[in-house]
Structure formats: structure tokens, C-alpha cells
Amino acid sequence: MRKNILAAVVGMAALTLTSAANAAPITYFGENLTPGATVTGDPAAARADFLAALSGGVGTEDFEGFAVGASTPLVLSFPGSTGNIGATLSGSASVQSGGGAGRFATSGSQYVETPGGGDFVIDFGAPIAAFGFFGTDLGDFGNDLEITLTDINAVETMFTLDLNGTPNGGLIFWGFTDTSNQYTQVSFDNVPGGSDVFGFDDMTIGDAGQIIGVPETGSLALFGLGIAGLGFARRRRTS
Numbered sequence: 001m002r003k004n005i006l007a008a009v010v011g012m013a014a015l016t017l018t019s020a021a022n023a024a025p026i027t028y029f030g031e032n033l034t035p036g037a038t039v040t041g042d043p044a045a046a047r048a049d050f051l052a053a054l055s056g057g058v059g060t061e062d063f064e065g066f067a068v069g070a071s072t073p074l075v076l077s078f079p080g081s082t083g084n085i086g087a088t089l090s091g092s093a094s095v096q097s098g099g100g101a102g103r104f105a106t107s108g109s110q111y112v113e114t115p116g117g118g119d120f121v122i123d124f125g126a127p128i129a130a131f132g133f134f135g136t137d138l139g140d141f142g143n144d145l146e147i148t149l150t151d152i153n154a155v156e157t158m159f160t161l162d163l164n165g166t167p168n169g170g171l172i173f174w175g176f177t178d179t180s181n182q183y184t185q186v187s188f189d190n191v192p193g194g195s196d197v198f199g200f201d202d203m204t205i206g207d208a209g210q211i212i213g214v215p216e217t218g219s220l221a222l223f224g225l226g227i228a229g230l231g232f233a234r235r236r237r238t239s
Helices: 004-019 041-052
Strands: 028-030 059-061 076-077 084-091 093-097 110-112 120-128 130-136 144-151 155-161 169-178 183-191 196-204 220-222 231-234
Touching: 028 041, 041 130, 041 169, 041 196, 059 076, 120 196, 155 169, 183 196
Parallel strands: none
Antiparallel strands: 028 169, 028 220, 059 196, 076 084, 084 120, 093 110, 110 196, 120 183, 130 169, 130 196, 144 155, 144 183, 155 231
């Protein structure tokens, strides 16, 4: 009898560990269709909630340190809990200044822009557990944004932001925190191609030692509860 009870306890513990390892990230999302080239409304609130879940030592890349027109690869650096975390942004992207056709910097005067249908990836030199960014002018030509997180076990978690019909000049914030998994790559796919140009700015990362809590707010979405217009999928990467 004791052996059976012990086996059941061990089995339950293993199930709990497996469930924790497979838990979905917690995401933060806000959208303002008419921001007037300023950070206001739901995106600002979503970012505030995201930052509230992190320690004050996290870093944000605002692309002000790059020459206008600089193209990939862009070498980035963020402060982690035990030292700097290096990163490389590669793919179809370049640093732009000012604003145009609805895209704008959410701080300073510079941001990263992808050409129509352009994709890029960010590879991290050490695992991260949180990532957030502003996006501008996404979806006004009918495209969506797919964000894929690749964890330390090469498992990919993909989120699809259905942005079709977003008017020129719209603003979003999207971010995630994850206390169960860590990630080495974030990819941005502008789908299905065509002429929809996207802008990105103020990318913030945190490692596992920089997550301090999860606020209970309207901008937070725990996957499994569902969000309109936001898809989620997980798969193991194959080489």
C-alpha cells in the first residue's frame, strides 16, 4: 500500500513538473488605432504592466545608438541579472529616423523598419524569460505579425497577431514573461508578404532573475483563456 501511495505521489510530482515546463508564456497586449504618433492608451498601459513584472535593472534598445540607414546585422546588448546579454538582430530590417507613412519612433527619433513582407530574428547570447516591444503601422495593408519564441530545448511557441484592417499609423505593444521556460531566439514574420511595411521600437528583455511578479490587469492574457485576434501554437523545431 505504501509503495502504491509513493508511486502515486511521484507520478503526480512528475505530472506537475511536466505541466510547468509546458506552460504557455503570459502575454501583454495593447492596441491604439489612432495614436497620433505618440505612445498613449492601451499600448502604454500594456507596457507599464509588462515592466511592472520585471526588476528595475532591465534594459531597452531604442536604436538611437545606430546610424540612420544601418542595416542588419545589428549588434545589441542588454543588462541581465548576472551580466550583459548580447544579441544580434538579423534579417530584413534597417534603422530609420523621423516618421513616415504611419511609422514612428516611440522614444527618441529612431526605430527599426522592415520592408514589405520583411522578416527578422533576434538571437540572444544567454537565455531570456521576458521580451516586449512597440510596433507601429502594422497591418494597414492586410498583413499579420507572427512572433516565434524558440526555447532552450528548441521548442517553438508561435503567436499570430491578426492585424488586418488596422489603419495607417496604428500602435501596438506586445510582450511576454515566462517563469517556466527560457528562450534563445525571437523571430518576427511579416505575413503573407507583399507591401506592408512595419516599424518596431523600444525592445525590452529580461532574464529569469529579472522577473519579479505578474500584475492582474486587463492587458495581461494567460493563454488558454483566449484573446480575440491572437493565435497561439507550439511545436518542436526540426533542423
